[in-house]
Amino acid sequence: MTPRFVSLILVLTMFCSCHRIRHKISETKNAVVNKIIPGEDKKKLFADRFKDIKADSVNIYTDYMGVDYKEMFNFTCSPADMQKIVADNHMELAPNPEEGLYFGEDFSWWDKEKMRKIHPYTHGKDNEDRQYLWYDPATHQAWYIIFSL
Numbered sequence: 001m002t003p004r005f006v007s008l009i010l011v012l013t014m015f016c017s018c019h020r021i022r023h024k025i026s027e028t029k030n031a032v033v034n035k036i037i038p039g040e041d042k043k044k045l046f047a048d049r050f051k052d053i054k055a056d057s058v059n060i061y062t063d064y065m066g067v068d069y070k071e072m073f074n075f076t077c078s079p080a081d082m083q084k085i086v087a088d089n090h091m092e093l094a095p096n097p098e099e100g101l102y103f104g105e106d107f108s109w110w111d112k113e114k115m116r117k118i119h120p121y122t123h124g125k126d127n128e129d130r131q132y133l134w135y136d137p138a139t140h141q142a143w144y145i146i147f148s149l
Helices: 003-033 039-049 079-088
Strands: 034-036 056-065 068-076 121-123 130-136 141-147
Touching (some): 039 056, 039 068
Antiparallel strands (some): 068 141, 121 130, 130 141
16 A cells, blocks of 8 residues: 555544544533433532522523523522522612513423513623523512523
């Protein structure tokens, strides 16, 4: 075999290997980066985000992409716990009732129609993490999203 032919075989082998590795990394990243959090991981993430809050029926979605991220939570809690979340996160009523709705993903538990009727609490400004919290006092259901811009 000529050295040129050997070089060509070597380059093609490396290209195919790199493509397979890139594809495997991409599959792994997508499986880890965008996910609905199950079981014990869900309890830990909720406890880390909301100190001393007792909640039921917790749903969580996370999306981490480099330095950007989004975490979405849906849960039920008492009005006192909801006020604690507002105070702990230095939140205020948003100036626009529909503010924050467009940052969420489409899940059955992320009820945008119901949330649209609730004036959210918010915290954050340009170049900071943004947070929104909607709370329905009739059902004690809360929706919370935090994300980077």
